[in-house]
Amino acid sequence: MATRTVSITVNGETHTRDVEPRLLLVHFLRENLDLTGTHIGCDTSNCGACTVLLDGKSIKSCTLLAVQAHGKAVTTIEGVAQGGQLHPLQEGFKEKHGLQCGFCTPGMVMRAVELLDKNPDPTEDDIRWGISGNLCRCTGYVNIVKAIQYAAEKMQAEEAVEA
Amino acid sequence: MQPRTSEKICGMGHSMKRKEDARFLQGKGNYVDDVKLPGMLYMDIVRSPFAYAKIKSINTEAALAIPGVLAVITGETLAQYNLHWMPTLMSDTQMVLPTDTVMYQSQEVAAVIATSRYIAADGVEAVEVEYEPMQAMVTPFQSMEPGAPVLRTDKEGKTDNLAWHWEHGDREATDKAFASADVVVREKMHIPRIHVASIETCGCVADFDPVEGKLTVYMTTQAPHAVRTVLALVAGHVGLSEEKIRIISPDIGGGFGGKVPVYPGYVVAIAASVVIGKPVKWIEDRSENLQADSFARDYHMDCELAATNEGKIQALRIKTVADYGYTDAAANPSKFPAGLFSICTGSYDMDTAFTEMDAVYTNKPPGGVAYRCSFRVTEAVHAIERMVDVLAQKLQKDPAQLRFNNFIQPEQFPYQSPMGWEYDSGNYPAALQKAMDIVGYEELRREQAEKRARGEFMGIGISSFTEIVGAGPSKHFDILGIKMFDSCELRIHPTGKAIARFGTKSQGQGHETTYAQIIAEELGIPALHVEVEEGDTDTAPYGLGTYASRSTPTAGAAAAKAARKVRNKARKIAAYLLEVSEEDLEWEPGVFTVKGAPDKSTTIQDIAFAAYTNHPQGMEAGLEAVHYYDPPNLTFPFGSYICVVDIDKGTGEIKIRRFVAVDDCGNIINPMIVQGQVHGGLTQGLAPAMYESLIYDEEGNILNGTFMDYLLPTAVETPNWETAHTITPSPHHPLGAKGVGESATVGAPPAIVNAVVDALSPLGVTHLEIPMTPPQIWEILNAHGVAE
Numbered sequence: 026m027a028t029r030t031v032s033i034t035v036n037g038e039t040h041t042r043d044v045e046p047r048l049l050l051v052h053f054l055r056e057n058l059d060l061t062g063t064h065i066g067c068d069t070s071n072c073g074a075c076t077v078l079l080d081g082k083s084i085k086s087c088t089l090l091a092v093q094a095h096g097k098a099v100t101t102i103e104g105v106a107q108g109g110q111l112h113p114l115q116e117g118f119k120e121k122h123g124l125q126c127g128f129c130t131p132g133m134v135m136r137a138v139e140l141l142d143k144n145p146d147p148t149e150d151d152i153r154w155g156i157s158g159n160l161c162r163c164t165g166y167v168n169i170v171k172a173i174q175y176a177a178e179k180m181q182a183e184e185a186v187e188a
Numbered sequence: 189m190q191p192r193t194s195e196k197i198c199g200m201g202h203s204m205k206r207k208e209d210a211r212f213l214q215g216k217g218n219y220v221d222d223v224k225l226p227g228m229l230y231m232d233i234v235r236s237p238f239a240y241a242k243i244k245s246i247n248t249e250a251a252l253a254i255p256g257v258l259a260v261i262t263g264e265t266l267a268q269y270n271l272h273w274m275p276t277l278m279s280d281t282q283m284v285l286p287t288d289t290v291m292y293q294s295q296e297v298a299a300v301i302a303t304s305r306y307i308a309a310d311g312v313e314a315v316e317v318e319y320e321p322m323q324a325m326v327t328p329f330q331s332m333e334p335g336a337p338v339l340r341t342d343k344e345g346k347t348d349n350l351a352w353h354w355e356h357g358d359r360e361a362t363d364k365a366f367a368s369a370d371v372v373v374r375e376k377m378h379i380p381r382i383h384v385a386s387i388e389t390c391g392c393v394a395d396f397d398p399v400e401g402k403l404t405v406y407m408t409t410q411a412p413h414a415v416r417t418v419l420a421l422v423a424g425h426v427g428l429s430e431e432k433i434r435i436i437s438p439d440i441g442g443g444f445g446g447k448v449p450v451y452p453g454y455v456v457a458i459a460a461s462v463v464i465g466k467p468v469k470w471i472e473d474r475s476e477n478l479q480a481d482s483f484a485r486d487y488h489m490d491c492e493l494a495a496t497n498e499g500k501i502q503a504l505r506i507k508t509v510a511d512y513g514y515t516d517a518a519a520n521p522s523k524f525p526a527g528l529f530s531i532c533t534g535s536y537d538m539d540t541a542f543t544e545m546d547a548v549y550t551n552k553p554p555g556g557v558a559y560r561c562s563f564r565v566t567e568a569v570h571a572i573e574r575m576v577d578v579l580a581q582k583l584q585k586d587p588a589q590l591r592f593n594n595f596i597q598p599e600q601f602p603y604q605s606p607m608g609w610e611y612d613s614g615n616y617p618a619a620l621q622k623a624m625d626i627v628g629y630e631e632l633r634r635e636q637a638e639k640r641a642r643g644e645f646m647g648i649g650i651s652s653f654t655e656i657v658g659a660g661p662s663k664h665f666d667i668l669g670i671k672m673f674d675s676c677e678l679r680i681h682p683t684g685k686a687i688a689r690f691g692t693k694s695q696g697q698g699h700e701t702t703y704a705q706i707i708a709e710e711l712g713i714p715a716l717h718v719e720v721e722e723g724d725t726d727t728a729p730y731g732l733g734t735y736a737s738r739s740t741p742t743a744g745a746a747a748a749k750a751a752r753k754v755r756n757k758a759r760k761i762a763a764y765l766l767e768v769s770e771e772d773l774e775w776e777p778g779v780f781t782v783k784g785a786p787d788k789s790t791t792i793q794d795i796a797f798a799a800y801t802n803h804p805q806g807m808e809a810g811l812e813a814v815h816y817y818d819p820p821n822l823t824f825p826f827g828s829y830i831c832v833v834d835i836d837k838g839t840g841e842i843k844i845r846r847f848v849a850v851d852d853c854g855n856i857i858n859p860m861i862v863q864g865q866v867h868g869g870l871t872q873g874l875a876p877a878m879y880e881s882l883i884y885d886e887e888g889n890i891l892n893g894t895f896m897d898y899l900l901p902t903a904v905e906t907p908n909w910e911t912a913h914t915i916t917p918s919p920h921h922p923l924g925a926k927g928v929g930e931s932a933t934v935g936a937p938p939a940i941v942n943a944v945v946d947a948l949s950p951l952g953v954t955h956l957e958i959p960m961t962p963p964q965i966w967e968i969l970n971a972h973g974v975a976e
């Protein structure tokens with residue numbers, strides 16, 4: 026099959042590869058770049074396990090072709106911690122026991138990154154609707170909600186200090 | 189319960205943050221699809237579009253012509269090696285790939301091996317299969333009809349579609365009790381077919397090394413050792429012997445029972461790797477997973493309860509027709525074809541009970557795994573908890589009061605149930621009272637009365653369940669003859685750090701943390717210094733795996749016992765180091781002190797170092813122990829749940845306003861993890877009560893085989909669970925613990941149904957089938973002219 030050359034910046038590093046036009050972004054990340062933190066949980070765009078950021082917006086990477094991400098910036102779970110420091114969301118998930126098997130977790134975290142970016146002070150309802158495109162089978166969501174609240178508070182406090 | 193150890197040691201009772209989280213939070217988990225081996229090939233599966241059909245021909249030519257397609261494996265290929273059939277864990281049999289007939293929609297028909305995932309999928313598209321469809325039998329009632337075609341013609345002499353018949357209890361005494369009872373209530377209920385739907389599907393990477401003759405299989409399995417033994421038994425004739433098989437169960441993205449059985453895909457991938465001599469990866473799509481494996485439930489129960497006019501329960505009778513699909517592929521202990529369904533007398537003291545079951549073959553995928561439950565306990569609990577409410581409604585008694593009047597009382601433990609179980613411990617009134625206090629029961633009943641007067645529908649539902657977990661005592665419990673003990677191998681390093689290996693396998697339950705805490709509790713070595721490993725059959729001690737809430741009752745107990753063996757040796761070394769006799773030593777976690785001389789002491793770390801550098805002459809060097817724990821009895825966790833619902837008269841929507849769960853799982857190792865298990869379990873109880881059910885049409889086509897239409901609760905549907913606990917230790921478990929992973933899944937559905945029935949009871953509603961959907965509720969409201 027004919028290939029196309031794509032150039033995608035992932036977690037700050039630009040990768041240029043020849044790929045089949047039908048290659049899904051999630052497979053590009055997992056198989057071409059060995060970034061296996063982004064998971065696959067369904068084939069109908071329902072579970073959100075594959076969520077990554079594309080130019081800062083959370084998207085389901087199973088629903089996008091790698092060629093559609095050409096020239097864009099992708100952030101995956103591997104790129105969330107900065108300078109050996111966990112992101113407040115990662116910390117929140119650990120503190121509040123927001124993960125069990127961990128399979129939905131990368132997608133949940135990536136979705137929550139955008140959620141808090143857009144809405145730094147979400148209500149419980151905002152959070153629940155905000156992650157309603159991400160399925161978790163283990164936690165019953167209560168602690169995921171708490172984890173996101175934890176991160177929101179921490180990030181706001183940090184911002185207040187910086188300001 | 190106050191922890192006995194310091195925060196630093198972090199033994200039992202501490203809400204220690206999980207050790208495994210660091211890798212999961214940074215995308216460094218190692219799930220099966222993350223495994224990438226040099227030269228690895230990919231497998232994809234051709235599946236049947238029909239539920240029941242003859243295969244007339246399979247044409248693989250076009251597929252094989254695709255560059256990158258290396259092989260197409262069919263039933264005929266496997267038949268050459270006599271590998272086209274395999275045993276199920278229930279000693280039934282199952283096709284790996286068919287040679288002539290398909291028995292359910294989405295059954296595996298052929299496998300394409302290719303150099304990439306995408307090419308394998310192209311190959312699947314190109315395989316041409318010609319079928320001759322036959323009329324499928326989709327319900328057990330159809331296949332039980334006289335003259336129905338016999339599905340399992342592979343079984344010699346089979347003349348009907350009955351898989352097995354099972355009876356338990358005292359039929360005669362029960363019939364007598366019913367004949368003379370003041371009151372008999374009866375209700376038929378269907379517990380529909382549902383799917384565990386862990387967010388990670390099933391899959392494997394089979395890697396056969398032709399030079400060493402060794403097969404390594406990375407596999408989503410909850411029971412790696414059992415799989416290794418089964419493989420050695422079924423593939424011995426093609427040269428695979430047990431020491432040359434290594435099963436590695438990597439990180440698992442949720443199991444819930446669905447990753448206990450051995451599915452055809454695993455076997456075909458293994459066969460392909462052995463034949464081709466290269467690693468072969470097979471990962472199911474979600475639709476394949478939903479359509480072809482991991483089914484649970486599908487019980488049609490006819491339940492009766494006999495009682496006095498005052499509401500004293502006397503007897504229970506349940507007759508069940510169970511739909512097992514094309515083969516019994518459950519993973520029950522072999523002496524218990526219906527699992528532990530005989531816990532159906534629940535939390536209530538009654539004179540007698542009897543239950544019987546017909547397990548029936550149909551043209552549906554192989555059924556019978558336990559969706560987060562200890563072998564059919566969920567169905568049993570649903571039956572009794574619903575029936576108690578049906579009785580309360582009939583006698584116009586408060587369902588809480590009726591429960592209090594019938595509970596097995598605390599002083600009756602150990603309690604001998606009419607079904608032959610010995611319940612280890614319990615305090616049912618305390619749990620129910622606590623739940624009622626938290627929810628404000630009396631106040632809610634007053635509110636309900638007011639609302640009823642105004643024509644509003646609000647309901648309060650209770651479930652006071654008893655579970656039976658921790659299989660199990662080797663006298664009665666085995667899978668394919670392998671006894672259901674479990675194990676821990678504990679090794680203390682010279683610097684006082686430790687590694688512990690287990691026969692179980694976490695799928696999210698947090699074993700790396702809780703097992704470390706058990707060892708910390710027993711030895712005073714900080715839990716952070718205890719490395720926990722599971723899932724590799726080359727290194728872990730033999731055990732039957734993680735399901736049926738058995739890890740804490742079995743392997744958790746083994747950890748305590750192994751640690752105590754280590755402590756016994758440590759005491760000898762301490763006596764030697766402190767130059768006193770063993771009896772003169774006192775133990776507190778981590779330190780031996782000479783009685784009456786508080787300044788003379790030695791730590792477990794010093795002792796560990798001495799075990800390798802300065803051990804007493806005549807004693808073996810080193811500090812380690814293995815324990816295989818054979819539990820003397822099962823454990824009986826319990827709880828009382830109260831659900832409060834409001835019904836929307838306009839839409840029929842059920843709004844769960846509150847849900848209070850009081851659980852008692854004995855002594856608690858990590859309260860944070862226990863609470864997490866309860867949250868997850870409750871959500872998997874909510875799911876079948878209100879959303880999940882696999883639906884088939886008359887042709888046997890599955891109508892909701894994707895995540896678009898098989899509805900898992902999202903964060904929006906899931907209420908804010910309120911949890912609490914009481915603690916009634918197990919008298920026979922070394923730590924007094926009981927296991928909790930499944931309690932909530934088992935206990936929640938009847939609480940929710942009871943609440944909705946209670947809400948609609950002014951309309952004469954006495955029962956609702958699950959899942960209770962808005963249209964179903966709206967129809968009822970509409971029929972009574974009260975829909976808005």
Ligand code: FES
Nearest residue numbers: 066067072073087
């Ligand atoms: S894998 Fe399920 S939404 Fe992308």
Ligand code: FES
Nearest residue numbers: 125129161162163
């Ligand atoms: S933690 Fe297992 S699916 Fe969310």
